[in-house]
Amino acid sequence: MNKTEIYYFSGTGNSLAVARDIAGKTNGKLIPIASLMDKESIKTDADVIGIVFPVHFASIKGIPGIVQRFAKKLGNMNSKYVIAVCTCGGFSGSTIENLGKIIQSSGGKLATGFTVQMPSNIEAVSEEEKQKLFDNWKKKLEFIYEYVNARNEGEFETMGLPLKIILAPIFFYYKSKTLNFFKKISNSSDLPFDELLPLTDRRFYTDENCESCGTCARVCPVNNIKIVEGRSEWQHHCVECLACLNWCPNGAIHGKWMFEEVRYHHPEIKMSDMILKN
Numbered sequence: 001m002n003k004t005e006i007y008y009f010s011g012t013g014n015s016l017a018v019a020r021d022i023a024g025k026t027n028g029k030l031i032p033i034a035s036l037m038d039k040e041s042i043k044t045d046a047d048v049i050g051i052v053f054p055v056h057f058a059s060i061k062g063i064p065g066i067v068q069r070f071a072k073k074l075g076n077m078n079s080k081y082v083i084a085v086c087t088c089g090g091f092s093g094s095t096i097e098n099l100g101k102i103i104q105s106s107g108g109k110l111a112t113g114f115t116v117q118m119p120s121n122i123e124a125v126s127e128e129e130k131q132k133l134f135d136n137w138k139k140k141l142e143f144i145y146e147y148v149n150a151r152n153e154g155e156f157e158t159m160g161l162p163l164k165i166i167l168a169p170i171f172f173y174y175k176s177k178t179l180n181f182f183k184k185i186s187n188s189s190d191l192p193f194d195e196l197l198p199l200t201d202r203r204f205y206t207d208e209n210c211e212s213c214g215t216c217a218r219v220c221p222v223n224n225i226k227i228v229e230g231r232s233e234w235q236h237h238c239v240e241c242l243a244c245l246n247w248c249p250n251g252a253i254h255g256k257w258m259f260e261e262v263r264y265h266h267p268e269i270k271m272s273d274m275i276l277k278n
């Protein structure tokens with residue numbers, strides 16, 4: 001009998017909701033990527049592997065650092081049927097293709113990769129639009145299930161070469177804008193993107209509505225927050241998933257960002273779902 005494992009990373013629940021739906025349909029085991037990060041290598045006897053995660057910075061690589069590190073640690077990948085699903089607020093660029101390259105460098109092969117548009121956690125989305133996106137996902141889930149069940153291969157929802165060429169200058173602009181912003185908020189100037197990103201938590205602070213409840217520390221998938229004398233302190237190994245800011249029950253966490261401040265989490269995901277269970 002085939003064994004299926006669905007690995008996921010999620011800050012505000014979109015990718016967890018998608019991963020949970022896929023695991024439900026395929027009778028797969030749901031495994032949080034963040035629970036595996038202290039392992040040197042990740043080996044599994046599953047025949048089918050799903051990787052579900054949010055798009056972070058499509059103009060750079062699109063894959064959160066933690067998911068890149070996870071994919072690089074995968075071993076024993078030969079002959080496994082591997083699928084990827086990224087959730088995004090609107091544009092995933094070459095994210096699926098980039099993950100495919102990492103899987104390949106781990107000795108595996110990405111059979112197929114899908115992009116699912118969900119309400120963005122960095123831009124305001126109307127309630128009507130959110131509902132439309134959730135409805136679209138339920139339809140797409142059926143398609144993905146049929147596709148995966150038949151072990152089809154070759155469908156990659158990623159950017160083609162013509163679009164890559166057209167968008168190259170726009171990507172260049174956004175990449176340097178993001179890098180400059182990161183340098184400013186992390187108080188560092190000479191580090192590359194991957195080393196700057198964990199320091200961007202220097203921008204987070206709590207306001208007078210903070211009740212020291214510790215939710216931020218509990219939902220942080222990478223244990224980046226400590227409560228010290230009743231105050232949240234970020235430890236500078238942030239992955240920018242925005243779980244702390246969005247799950248705070250009092251909306252007490254802020255941090256200047258490139259976009260307007262929004263509060264969002266997937267309506268079917270509860271805070272307790274976000275706290276790692278393994």
Ligand SMILES: Cc1cc2nc3c(=O)[nH]c(=O)nc-3n(C[C@H](O)[C@H](O)[C@H](O)COP(=O)(O)O)c2cc1C
Pocket residue numbers: 009010011012013014015016053054055056057058059087088089090091092118119120121122240241242266
């Ligand atoms: C740091 C960061 C960068 C993001 N970059 C992009 C992006 O480049 N393109 C996009 O469409 N959405 C982007 N998003 C939005 C998320 O991909 C989207 O809301 C996703 O579904 C969130 O998934 P999650 O709830 O599982 O964390 C970004 C979100 C964050 C927090």
